[in-house]
Structure formats: structure tokens, C-alpha cells
Amino acid sequence: MSAHIVDGKELAGIVRQELKSHVESLIQRGIKPGLAVIIVGDDPASSIYVRNKAKACSDIGIYSEVHRFQKDASQDEILQCIHSLNENAHIHGILVQLPLPKHIDNNRVISAIAITKDVDAFHFYNVGALVTGNSVFSPCTPAGVMVMLQRNNIAIEGRHAVVVGRSNIVGKPMAFLLLEQGATVTICTSKTRNLSQFTSNADILVVATGKPRMITADMVKPDAVVIDVGINRLPDGKLCGDVDFESVKAVAGYITPVPGGVGPMTITMLLSNTILAAERAESAER
Ligand code: NDP
DSSP: OOOEEOOHHHHHHHHHHHHHHHHHHHHHTTOOOEEEEEEESOOHHHHHHHHHHHHHHHHHTOEEEEEEEOTTOOHHHHHHHHHHHHHOTTOOEEEEOSOOOTTSOHHHHHTTSOGGGBTTOOSHHHHHHHHTTOOSSOOHHHHHHHHHHHHTTOOOTTOEEEEEOOOTTTHHHHHHHHHHTTOEEEEEOTTOSSHHHHHTTOSEEEEOSOOTTOBOGGGSOTTOEEEEOOOEEOTTSOEEOSBOHHHHTTTOSEEOOSSSSHHHHHHHHHHHHHHHHHHHHHHHHO
């Protein structure tokens, strides 16, 4: 039997409609959620991401503005911009598009963002809040995966979740979100010996390595839930994930496609975090 395909594009559409009505009710109360995006340099992929974020905001009524800096901009210029956005009452979320040029210290920049406006949840405070089970904002990609699991009624508690990849933006926060929901979690990395011994034991397998189609059918437990976070551009220009979709879909119970799986949920969660930040700002004013 073939796996159930978890359609991230369709789910993102549904969630964005729900978010749109949150925005409408905030606007009726005199608050228009606002997101500021900072981009440094002219990386074409980053420019596309920023454009997509701005469009997703305007589609549901969120105000957004983009602050562009030349690739040789100084760290102080960027910090100054963040300080002024921290003080700007019309801006509820601040996002710095990564990667930054090498002369800029990522940690300095991210930790300058007010924790209440840190909609990417990369600030050390928000990372600590996530790890201790007190998070307000969750990083967008793993948060999107959690929504995909929940909306498909996939049980998490008591199940063995294996996360392949340990990056700060996907693998680690993913593992903590699953742990928080009662999964028994294993994290695998490039140093893991005999990877398939772990992956083939997973009830829920989340893969975020950036290695095209590295997870094959023989590495997956029958009926497992397979979430493919990877987005890889092949030499022919097509996109593929870190999971070999065609072979694995014959074994898995659920599988996300690439494109059209986790990707559309990531921006959706950015919108959700921005609205949450606006709602929290509203209650802080009361
Ligand atoms: P990173 O390169 O930061 O991390 C990759 C992780 O995978 C590392 O921890 C690395 O281990 C691990 N890894 C690499 N090769 C192997 C291997 N053979 N076996 C086991 N583990 C391995 O990538 P990101 O986490 O930022 O992104 C991962 C993928 O997800 C990329 O394709 C990226 O484009 C995509 N992505 C998709 C998003 C979406 O919205 N869908 C959002 C963000 C990312 P080690 O630490 O030991 O080197």
C-alpha cells in the first residue's frame, strides 16, 4: 500500500485562512500586525525568500517592510536598525534573513532582537525557553512540522521519533518539540554510525540533512511517518528532498512531498508567530 501524502500546500492554505481572520479581528481592535525583515547582501535565494515572505504577509493583511543592506554593510549599521525596530510600536516581529556575510557575527545580531519580537525564535532566550518547555515562539520549520502532525491526527506521545540532522534552525528545535509532546527522541548526525539501524526503528522520522534522497526505502520502518524537511536543487533544476520519495512512499504510512510538503508550512508559521507577537503586545499594553 502506498503512503498517505501529507499535503503541506493545502494545509498551509487552510491555516493561512484561519490566520487571516485573526488578523482581521486584531485590525478591528486597532492593531495591524507588522513584520520587519532585514536582508544583507544580494544572495538571489535569500531575495526570493524575502519576497515570498512579504507577499504571504500582504495576502493575509499583515504589514511588512524590508530593510536592505549592501553586502559590505557594517555590523553596527545592522544593529542600529534592529534597535530602532525594537522601539517601533508598529513592528511586532523582526526577522534577519540568514545567512549573513562572514564579517557579521550572527549571534550578536540575533541577540540584539527584542525577545518579544523574535519571530524566528533564534534568540538564545527563546532557544532556552523552548528547551525548558516554556516557549512562546517556536522556530518556524519545526513548528510547521508539529502542525502537520497534529492536523493529520498523528499521535506523538510514546512513539519513537528519529530526527536526522542537528542544526540550530531545524534538527535541534524539532527534537525538543517532539520531546515536549512525549515522544522518545533520537537525534542522528553525520557522525552517527549505522544510520539505518536508527531510522528503521522510527515511528516518526524527520529528515533535515540537505543530502538529496539519502533516506531510501530499506531505511524506513513499514507504516512510519516520514517528514522530509530537505530542499535540494538537482543539476536539472528540479527540487527534491532528503528522502527518496518514490521508493519510501511504498513503505511509509505517511510521507511529505518536496516541493509542497514542509516548505509552505514554514512561512505560515512565520505569519502565525507575527500575529502571536502582535496579540502579546496588545495584552502587555492593557
Ligand atoms: P545544516 O547543513 O545546517 O544541517 C544539516 C544536518 O544534517 C547537520 O546536523 C549534519 O550533521 C546532518 N547530516 C548531514 N549529512 C548527514 C548524513 N549523511 N547522515 C546523518 N546526518 C547528516 O542544514 P539545515 O538544518 O539548515 O537544513 C537541512 C535541509 O533542510 C536543507 O536541505 C535545507 O534546505 C532544508 N530546509 C528546509 C526548510 C523548509 O522550510 N522546508 C527550512 C530550513 C531548511 P553534522 O552536524 O554532524 O554535520
